[in-house]
Amino acid sequence: MLNKMIAAMLPYLPKKLIWVFSKRYIAGETVNDAIRVARDLNHKGVKVTLDILGEFIKTLEEAEKNKQEYLSLIDIIQKEKIDGNYSVKPTMFGLLIDKEVCYQHLREIVAKAASYNSFIRIDMEDSSCTDLEIELYRRLKSEYPKNVGLVVQAYLKRTLDDLKKLLDLNSKEIPMNYRLCKGIYVEPAEIAFKKYEEVNQHYLEDLEFMFKNGIYACIATHDKPLVEGAYKLIEKYKVPSNMLEFQMLYGVTPELRDSIVGKGYTMRVYVPFGKQWFGYSTRRLKENPKMTSHIIKALFVRG
Ligand SMILES: Cc1cc2nc3c(=O)[nH]c(=O)nc-3n(C[C@H](O)[C@H](O)[C@H](O)COP(=O)(O)OP(=O)(O)OC[C@H]3O[C@@H](n4cnc5c(N)ncnc54)[C@H](O)[C@@H]3O)c2cc1C
Numbered sequence: 001m002l003n004k005m006i007a008a009m010l011p012y013l014p015k016k017l018i019w020v021f022s023k024r025y026i027a028g029e030t031v032n033d034a035i036r037v038a039r040d041l042n043h044k045g046v047k048v049t050l051d052i053l054g055e056f057i058k059t060l061e062e063a064e065k066n067k068q069e070y071l072s073l074i075d076i077i078q079k080e081k082i083d084g085n086y087s088v089k090p091t092m093f094g095l096l097i098d099k100e101v102c103y104q105h106l107r108e109i110v111a112k113a114a115s116y117n118s119f120i121r122i123d124m125e126d127s128s129c130t131d132l133e134i135e136l137y138r139r140l141k142s143e144y145p146k147n148v149g150l151v152v153q154a155y156l157k158r159t160l161d162d163l164k165k166l167l168d169l170n171s172k173e174i175p176m177n178y179r180l181c182k183g184i185y186v187e188p189a190e191i192a193f194k195k196y197e198e199v200n201q202h203y204l205e206d207l208e209f210m211f212k213n214g215i216y217a218c219i220a221t222h223d224k225p226l227v228e229g230a231y232k233l234i235e236k237y238k239v240p241s242n243m244l245e246f247q248m249l250y251g252v253t254p255e256l257r258d259s260i261v262g263k264g265y266t267m268r269v270y271v272p273f274g275k276q277w278f279g280y281s282t283r284r285l286k287e288n289p290k291m292t293s294h295i296i297k298a299l300f301v302r303g
Helices: 003-010 015-020 033-044 058-080 099-115 130-143 159-169 198-212 224-234 254-262 277-287 292-302
Strands: 049-051 084-088 120-122 148-153 177-181 216-220 245-248 267-273
Touching: 003 245, 003 277, 015 277, 033 049, 033 058, 033 267, 049 058, 058 084, 084 099, 084 267, 099 130, 120 130, 130 148, 130 159, 148 159, 148 216, 159 198, 177 198, 177 292, 198 216, 198 224, 216 224, 224 245, 224 254, 245 254, 254 267, 267 277
Parallel strands: 049 084, 049 267, 084 120, 120 148, 148 177, 177 216, 216 245, 245 267
Antiparallel strands: none
């Protein structure tokens, strides 16, 4: 209840105050901020995936602007020799306004990444986007098989079926590449598992399916029991190190992150940045008031 009240108040608090907690999770407003954070992580042996903040746009002019920003980001990051790739949210390119326009924008972005032998990850947004984002992935993957990947959400009841249906895209030569996460949006109980144990059980089932079928798996979680569960599956299926990586969000559970890196696994950190940080932070909080306790902690515990 208290979390909900605080989350509802956040958009009305001064931006500077919100920044006090946001800066732990967001690199900053500019590409230079993203480069600074990415370089620091690279020095620690951690790869990055860069995300320009923005989603659910209202006009197609914004989509064009967002595409240009990504195209320029890719050129800069490649020039700066950052060890990283890119994550995109299709609603930032107009997915829910005109899916064909969105596809064309993403195609240009993937083509640009492919010209550097780099990679674009399609983030998974709320359930109004699931089918559309899978369709986008199918289309882009057929043209750029090595340069595009998708996110799947363990909390959705449909996910294992989706994985099965997409298996025709997999091959030994060019394995599919999924990021598996729990899912961040608030979804109805008819379509999503709600209980922590249920979500974790399905997370490990989805991961096992990926390992069994030779899919490159990005294990995106900060949840220690899931990391332990992943270790067991890696051992069980003798998954080679070039077929998996762990992923975490910037600023979250750095100790767990370091312990995974210490075991020799590839780790990639999701680094969000951009002018839209305020809207992004407050929206995330309204969607998931449980996050508020992390924020309150971040306000008082520095470093
Ligand atoms: C690299 C990456 C990319 C993602 N991409 C997507 C996506 O495309 N679509 C999507 O729906 N979701 C995405 N997510 C979010 C994901 O779905 C979860 O909501 C989020 O990772 C929290 O789940 P968890 O597995 O860490 O487990 P949880 O059980 O939620 O958290 C485990 C523990 O981690 C810590 N923790 C988790 N989050 C935070 C935080 N923000 N601040 C401080 N501590 C925290 C807490 O100690 C908590 O107890 C992504 C997550 C990661 C790591």
